[in-house]
Amino acid sequence: MEVQKMSNGHHDLSPDKSPESGFDALENITESETFLHDKTNGATHFTDFEGKTSFGMSIFNLSNAIMGSGILGLAYAMANTGIVLFVILLISIALLSAYSIHLLLRSAEVVGIRAYEQLGNHAFGTPGKILAGCVITLHNIGAMSTYLFIVKIELPHVIQGLMELPDDYNAWFVNGKYLIIIVSVAIILPLGFMKRLGYLGYTSGLSLSCMVFFLISVIYKKFVSVCPVEASKNDIFVNESIYNSADTCEAKFITVNPQVRDIYCQSYYQVSFWLYFKPNEFNFLFFKSQTAFTIPIMAFAFVCHPEVLPIYTELKNPSKKRMQNISNISILAMFVMYLLTAIFGYLTFYAKVQSELLEMYSKTDTLMLCVRLAVLVAVTLTVPVVLFPIRRAVLQLLFPDKPFSWVRHISIAVCLLFVVNLLVIFVPNIRDIFGFIGATSAPSLIFILPGIFYICIVPKEQEPLKSRPKIQAMVFVALGFIFMIMSITFIIVEWVTGMKSIGPH
Incomplete structure (x- = not known):
């Protein structure tokens, strides 16, 4: 150079x-x-x-980073909060996420740094750099593992459904352990070898298109399905086995559960694993509360902070205003998708909607099998976007002064995917591990680090500590610490009380 x-x-x-x-x-x-x-x-x-990445491609990448598997649980969240309360919560969380990104971009603007790790270095020296790099690495490894667990569990069912194979059919191509290796080697790894995150704008666009197809299908099913209470067992549109004659099809605008305080801050990864692997036992783990888990799912619905600065780095004609506009548009687009999915999913199944929306539809419905496949494609194409910040963090921590090397670039990607695949394949109960990671890393990335960086980096001459922006940032950081402490406390209480921990097997 x-x-x-x-x-x-x-x-x-x-x-x-x-x-x-x-x-x-x-x-x-x-x-x-x-x-x-x-x-x-x-x-x-x-x-x-x-940077050479266009405004539109940057929106695709950031939107893909925001879009998570939690979208499948939002209809259940609406059922347990009511339509009005759900909309208020979703708007509030979207605004908090946009504010958090503003803090990051403002800090980057002051010092001209567009790397999370180097912001930590500027604020606290080497310890800050190490802390930021480790938090990003742990959080994104957790996210990658969650996505690949979804592939491991759901892809065999999709293949069996499309090929009309019996559930007990035993072959290597319906074995989730083999399938995640094939997906990782054939799809994720080649995309992870790309030199620039901006190139993934095309795959991010495909991923978002798959989720749009999912949304359109959910809306369509609302208008072709009868009320689930009135549906016969021959209805191909819904899974009749989950209903009983006492259910009613009536939308609730506000639903308040007095046990919300019991599990207010259960971590994102704990919730995600229960959504996908043991949704029917979800109430047992969380003290039979149905409303409270919706808050952490919605709180992390807009997590994209490790990807913001790498996308900013590759943006053509970069400026804080331009990147903030990208963030705002991405958050708004995902807000609309989340809201429409929740509303139409809820108004299709009402109070009987389950924590994983796709489970509500018949497995013999060809359209919904295609939708499941589309969701798997979207999840798979999100993994390379998540991989880039991890590799950048590793390079910052281990090889900060080394010139670019293809060997190093490829080796880190291979090692990361190898470790994640090992976790997904061989760890029998990984929920608690990633529950703890999610309880510590996610609040740090969303609330704590952006706020602390802003307070330390923005000069006191520009904004004194007693100024309104600095006070707002302090409150934001305090909220993050409260969230983290409560999350960790509930995890420790669960371990100490010996509550049975059932995870993916």
Whole structure:
């Protein structure tokens, strides 16, 4: 990478002289050289990397990072909160997520740094850099494992349904352990080898298209399905076995459960695993409360913070306002998808909607089998987007001053997927492990680190500690600590009381 000294004392990257210089800066950024910025007319001009990803592709990537498997549980969340309360909660969480991204971008604007780990280094030195890198690594490994667990559990059922095979059919191509290895090697790994996150905008667009197909199908089923209470057992649109004659098809606008406080802060990963692997036993684990789990699912519905700064780095003509617009549009788009999915899923099955929406539909319905396959495609194509921040964190922690190397680039991706596959295949009960990771890393990424970075990085001359923006950031950080403490407390109480922990097997 060639760096030229400019007359104003800053360094100028010269992509014309070295075609790999931009990517070198992206993968092996060091604060002493590349995190230099030039301010012209009050605007920060970054010189660490010349991004080439368009505005639209950046929206696809960030939207794909936001879109999570929790969308399948939102109809159940609405059933347990009521339509009005659900909408209020969803709006509030979307606004909090946008504010958190604002704190990150504001900190990056002040110092010209567009890497989470280097923001930690600027705020607290090496310990801050290590903390941020470890938190991102743990959180995203948890997310990757969750996605691959979904593939492991659901893909065999889809194959059996499409090929009309019996449930007890035993062959290697309906064995989830083999399938996740095939998916990882054939799809995820090649995408993970790509040099730039921006290239994944196309696969992110396909992933989002699959989820749009899922949404359209849910809306369609609402209008072609009769009330589940009135449905006969021959109805191909719904799974009749989950209903009884005492159920009614009446929408609730507000539903309040007095036991919300019992499990207010159960972690995202705990909830996710129960949604997918033991939804029928969910109430047993959480003290038979049906409303409370909706809060953590919605709280993490807009998590995308580890991907924000890498996407910002590769953005063409970067600026805080431009990236904030990308974030706002992505959050708004996902808000609309979440809301429509919840409303139409709920109004199809009403109070009897289950924690995993797809389980409500008949497994003999060809359309819904295709929808299940589309959801699996969307989940699979999200994994490479999650992989990029982990690799960047590893490079920052272990090889901060090394030039770009294809061997290192590929090796890290292979090792990460190898570790995640081992976890998914061989660990019989992984829920508690990732429950603890989710309880610590997710609040840190959403609330604590963005707020602390903002407080430490933005100069007191610009915003004193007693200014309203700094006070708001302090409250935001305090909320994160409260959330984390309560999450960890409930996990420890569960372990101490010896409550039976049932996870994916």
